[in-house]
Amino acid sequence: MGNLLTISFSLFCLLGITTCTHRWVAHPQGVPGYEKCNVWQDDIQMLKIPGFELSYIVVQDCFSAPREKVSIAMMVFLDVWKKHHSQFSFEEVEDQLNETLIEFSDQTKRINGYDRDGNYIQNAKISGLTITKGMVWVRLRPGELLCESSLAHELIHVAIWANKKTDADPDHLGTKYDGWDQTKELVLQETNKRLCELGI
Numbered sequence: 001m002g003n004l005l006t007i008s009f010s011l012f013c014l015l016g017i018t019t020c021t022h023r024w025v026a027h028p029q030g031v032p033g034y035e036k037c038n039v040w041q042d043d044i045q046m047l048k049i050p051g052f053e054l055s056y057i058v059v060q061d062c063f064s065a066p067r068e069k070v071s072i073a074m075m076v077f078l079d080v081w082k083k084h085h086s087q088f089s090f091e092e093v094e095d096q097l098n099e100t101l102i103e104f105s106d107q108t109k110r111i112n113g114y115d116r117d118g119n120y121i122q123n124a125k126i127s128g129l130t131i132t133k134g135m136v137w138v139r140l141r142p143g144e145l146l147c148e149s150s151l152a153h154e155l156i157h158v159a160i161w162a163n164k165k166t167d168a169d170p171d172h173l174g175t176k177y178d179g180w181d182q183t184k185e186l187v188l189q190e191t192n193k194r195l196c197e198l199g200i
């Protein structure tokens with residue numbers, strides 16, 4: 001009886017551990033080997049984002065931001081954007097997301113910039129940055145989900161830049177630049193909510 005209890009307990013633990021450490025894993029089919037992340041490579045890698053023509057991610061390893069996850073995140077973002085914007089705006093944003101480079105790293109970066117309400121802050125610690133109209137950096141710490149990162153926030157900057165042509169509205173809800181409004185806040189919330197529900 002004692003042995004049986006031990007076995008049951010061990011089995012329970014094993015099941016528990018399997019559940020606790022369960023990871024979101026994609027099993028892509030029909031993908032050429034050169035497109036896949038090389039787990040043995042001890043250096044940064046640039047990988048194509050599936051479903052987006054000329055878009056790539058730059059990653060430090062194969063596990064923190066799998067390209068399949070990033071692809072779904074971008075599709076969800078586009079879907080939410082479309083719901084709240086005109087067809088014309090959507091098409092411009094879609095075109096831009098088809099040629100975008102996203103770098104993920106767990107670095108700490110500081111810049112002079114604006115907070116959410118448009119206050120200028122010097123040497124602010126940032127969690128993401130839109131560098132050009134088609135290039136962003138997103139800080140991603142080990143174990144962090146994309147919905148917890150600044151990815152959707154940076155995609156909004158990219159989208160504003162695609163629509164406005166001149167800038168990405170760096171001061172957010174501030175009044176110096178325009179573009180970022182309550183609709184963008186809604187897109188941000190909805191996108192991240194849907195991604196978190198997907199475990200992405």
Ligand SMILES: [Zn+2]
Nearest residue numbers: 153157170172
């Ligand atoms: Zn921003």
